[in-house]
Amino acid sequence: MPFFMVYGSEAVLPADLKFGAPRLVFNSIAEAETTRLEEIDLLEEERLNSVIQSARYQQTLRRYHDRYTKPRSFSIGDLVLRRVLKTVGQHKLSPPWECPYIVTEVTHPGSYRLSQMDGTLVGNPWNIEHLRRFYA
Template identity: 35%
Template structure:
């Protein structure tokens, strides 16, 4: 029932080509329900013909939304890289999984080799 920010339309509209009528609207007799007639059935069939076009438009909007989100994220992220010999901490638990005063990190570990961007071979500081 709620249009999604990324696509601009509701998921129901993407699947069925029109908006859903909720039971509350049937009981309240909204404007959409009161003015329904046989011509609306023809309009509904016409809407169904444009479902693919609606999905294509939503896909374009979603790609643009994702690009905006990526740009916003990249503006705030602080790139970090480590060199061989640096001492680092390794995350062993998600922060939400830790008990009060329990550290979600283990270490220190020594960077032995840089494998690929953001990936390192670590060895325990003790050897």
């Protein structure tokens, strides 16, 4: 619905001119509806293309990651070092790994229960990210 001013001319806002308001671009409502339906179809196509592109990118990342990572695991009885998680009271030359522990149980793949060398159990299971094989 056009806006008319006092002298019969149509009022057009500067923003309508800059961004191409539909009432200025299209001559009829049918033409606007047809264009809108075409743009909806194109939008769906673009969305599907984006999904395909994202899947291809993630597949490439997975291949790259799998190529440069080595799977590791520990078995019961292995000696491991545990990462020091609390650095309070340590300085920059303090070792980042704590004394050797013995793997006593595999709770989940990548999760291990540890015990100290004298047989005392360490509280919680530890993730493999925080463990490192100890070579005596």
